[in-house]
Amino acid sequence: MSTLTKSVPPAAQPPVRSRPVQPGWLRVTHWLNVLAVLTMVTSGWRIYNASPIFGFRFPNEITLGGWLGGALRWHFAAMWLLAANGLVYLLINLASGRLSRRFFPLTLRGVMRDAFAALRGRLAHDDPRHYNQVQRAAYLFAVLDLVLLVASGLAVWKPVQLGWLCTLFGGFQGARLVHFVAMAGLVAFIAVHIAMVALVPRTLRTMITGR
Amino acid sequence: MTLERKPHDLSPIAPVVRDGEAILHEARALMTRRVAEPSRRAFLTRTLSLGGVALLSGCSLDDNASVESALDKISRWNDRVQAALFRQGVLAPTFPASSITRPFPFNAFYSMDEAPVVEEADYQLELSGLIADKAPWRLDALRNFASPRAAEQITRHVCVEGWSAIGRWGGVTFSDFLRRIGADTTARYVGFKCADDYYTSIDMPTALHPQTLLALTYDGQTLPREYGFPMKLRIPTKLGYKNPKHIRAIFVTNTYPGGYWEDQGYNWFGGS
Numbered sequence: 001m002s003t004l005t006k007s008v009p010p011a012a013q014p015p016v017r018s019r020p021v022q023p024g025w026l027r028v029t030h031w032l033n034v035l036a037v038l039t040m041v042t043s044g045w046r047i048y049n050a051s052p053i054f055g056f057r058f059p060n061e062i063t064l065g066g067w068l069g070g071a072l073r074w075h076f077a078a079m080w081l082l083a084a085n086g087l088v089y090l091l092i093n094l095a096s097g098r099l100s101r102r103f104f105p106l107t108l109r110g111v112m113r114d115a116f117a118a119l120r121g122r123l124a125h126d127d128p129r130h131y132n133q134v135q136r137a138a139y140l141f142a143v144l145d146l147v148l149l150v151a152s153g154l155a156v157w158k159p160v161q162l163g164w165l166c167t168l169f170g171g172f173q174g175a176r177l178v179h180f181v182a183m184a185g186l187v188a189f190i191a192v193h194i195a196m197v198a199l200v201p202r203t204l205r206t207m208i209t210g211r
Numbered sequence: 212m213t214l215e216r217k218p219h220d221l222s223p224i225a226p227v228v229r230d231g232e233a234i235l236h237e238a239r240a241l242m243t244r245r246v247a248e249p250s251r252r253a254f255l256t257r258t259l260s261l262g263g264v265a266l267l268s269g270c271s272l273d274d275n276a277s278v279e280s281a282l283d284k285i286s287r288w289n290d291r292v293q294a295a296l297f298r299q300g301v302l303a304p305t306f307p308a309s310s311i312t313r314p315f316p317f318n319a320f321y322s323m324d325e326a327p328v329v330e331e332a333d334y335q336l337e338l339s340g341l342i343a344d345k346a347p348w349r350l351d352a353l354r355n356f357a358s359p360r361a362a363e364q365i366t367r368h369v370c371v372e373g374w375s376a377i378g379r380w381g382g383v384t385f386s387d388f389l390r391r392i393g394a395d396t397t398a399r400y401v402g403f404k405c406a407d408d409y410y411t412s413i414d415m416p417t418a419l420h421p422q423t424l425l426a427l428t429y430d431g432q433t434l435p436r437e438y439g440f441p442m443k444l445r446i447p448t449k450l451g452y453k454n455p456k457h458i459r460a461i462f463v464t465n466t467y468p469g470g471y472w473e474d475q476g477y478n479w480f481g482g483s
Binding site: 047161172 | 285370372475482
């Protein structure tokens with residue numbers, strides 16, 4: 001944070017444009033994912049309301065679709081965006097080497113150390129190109145959780161044609177439960193993620209302009 | 212089939228829009244005060260407006276005709292994807308009698324006491340469309356046709372709402388019946404009209420699936436009124452709303468016939 005508030009004289013700035021903190025493909029896939037996840041989660045809540053697993057319903061005002069049939073249309077449309085965009089993200093991330101560069105090494109000790117440092121307000125954010133261990137763990141969680149959401153969603157959608165996948169989740173109702181829990185995990189991640197962006201607003205700019 | 216009906220009284224969107232404007236106005240004022248640097252301020256207000264536009268349009272997304280037509284197209288695309296995924300050799304899992312859900316839930320777009328009363332004496336199954344032998348069938352003739360070919364299954368009924376229940380249905384494999392009446396099995400659709408004014412239609416590959424059953428019994432008894440007397444089509448590879456009850460007419464066609472829920476927005480293929 002401290003380096004951000006220091007004013008840099010114009011002469012000290014590099015004459016050539018440096019490489020963006022977040023490459024273009026990452027920014028595009030990030031915001032498309034925001035759109036897909038928002039649609040999937042809010043329409044999914046409406047679908048959940050038709051036959052709740054637990055003793056509560058989501059307020060209809062914060063759901064998408066107007067009724068079960070409408071919510072299903074949104075859900076089964078946005079799933080293509082979520083899956084295709086996620087696939088593009090994973091492929092470029094792997095092929096470019098960004099995944100291994102940004103996210104690894106990752107150790108449990110490192111995560112604990114950085115988490116405690118963050119809680120004491122002693123975690124530096126001076127290099128936006130470098131993810132600390134907590135960030136690495138959190139973003140990897142989001143990626144893996146989305147993979148779980150897609151897999152359990154496929155099992156709920158096609159419990160007969162993809163019977164092996166459904167069995168893996170403990171049957172149709174098991175897959176529904178995993179799908180719900182994975183959604184809750186993603187929503188929890190989003191809450192923390194937005195709170196962190198509010199604390200370090202510069203990261204919002206880098207995710208939009210790349211700098 | 213489900214109980215939830217399409218709501219007709221959608222709340223007016225005007226107050227929400229006004230709120231959206233107010234929120235936007237307040238947020239802009241707050242941000243402008245806080246951000247001194249002009250370029251950053253411009254950037255923030257611009258992105259904020261963008262979010263505001265998304266927020267406002269989000270309120271009326273459901274009423275937008277072009278959005279609805281796009282969602283329709285994607286639903287038709289999903290029909291084709293599901294047809295491609297469908298394999299006649301892939302069977303729905305079957306279960307032991309001990310896992311049957313008791314009582315098996317009643318589900319329709321009306322309550323149980325409103326279920327149609329079909330008199331066996333008056334009943335006959337009408338056939339039409341691309342069928343060679345269109346002679347109607349009385350119930351005893353259907354039972355006589357089914358008994359030497361008796362088929363039974365204990366499978367999971369999956370409702371579009373998310374609940375599921377395991378039940379036991381008996382009758383005759385639907386493809387046996389289609390061949391007996393000389394149905395054109397190269398046609399695209401088989402449609403059903405029901406005594407409760409419900410109607411639906413399925414693709415021919417599913418109609419010919421070995422587990423697609425013309426059900427005349429439930430749990431060893433004559434199909435009771437609440438589960439679709441005198442007959443229902445039991446399709447364990449499709450969602451509940453694709454399993455018509457109280458069938459009074461069957462037709463084979465190449466013209467898309469739609470369905471009660473499908474015409475309101477449920478996906479037509481509805482495969483599981």
